[in-house]
Amino acid sequence: MATDPAFAGKWKHEFPVTQDEVFQYRSYLSVAPDDTVYVLWPDWTDWENTKINLIKSKDKGLTWTSPYVIFEGLAYDNMDLHAEGEVLHVLLIDF
Numbered sequence: 001m002a003t004d005p006a007f008a009g010k011w012k013h014e015f016p017v018t019q020d021e022v023f024q025y026r027s028y029l030s031v032a033p034d035d036t037v038y039v040l041w042p043d044w045t046d047w048e049n050t051k052i053n054l055i056k057s058k059d060k061g062l063t064w065t066s067p068y069v070i071f072e073g074l075a076y077d078n079m080d081l082h083a084e085g086e087v088l089h090v091l092l093i094d095f
Contacts, residue, residue, distance in 0.1 A: 032083035037061055040070075040081040040090060050074065052092065 028040040036058050043051040052071040055064045070090065078093040 026079070028079060028081040030081045030083040030088075032088075033085060035060060036083065038081060038083050038088060039064075040079065042079070048074065052079065052090075054090075 026042065030038045030040075032038070036056055037060065038054065038056045040052065040054050043053055049072055051069045053067040054070050055067050057064050071092065080089075080091040082089040082091075
């Protein structure tokens with residue numbers, strides 16, 4: 001993932017969404033109306049027990065919460081994330 005502290009349209013300063021040794025692929029980002037930034041990503045290190053992780057930042061990406069596993073199970077092909085007010089929508093699609 002890459003961020004621009006001012007959200008000026010140019011993204012830079014790439015960094016992994018977690019420092020854990022995981023297979024990171026397909027990070028999903030959503031920004032709530034209060035500027036809270038959410039990132040969702042699957043950890044496919046163990047294909048039979050995929051972990052779907054969520055982190056958030058209340059300071060435009062300067063600091064992040066620890067990863068929270070919101071789902072464990074068989075791998076999912078697609079997912080999406082949408083922050084709407086105080087509600088966070090997560091969509092997991094298995095084909």
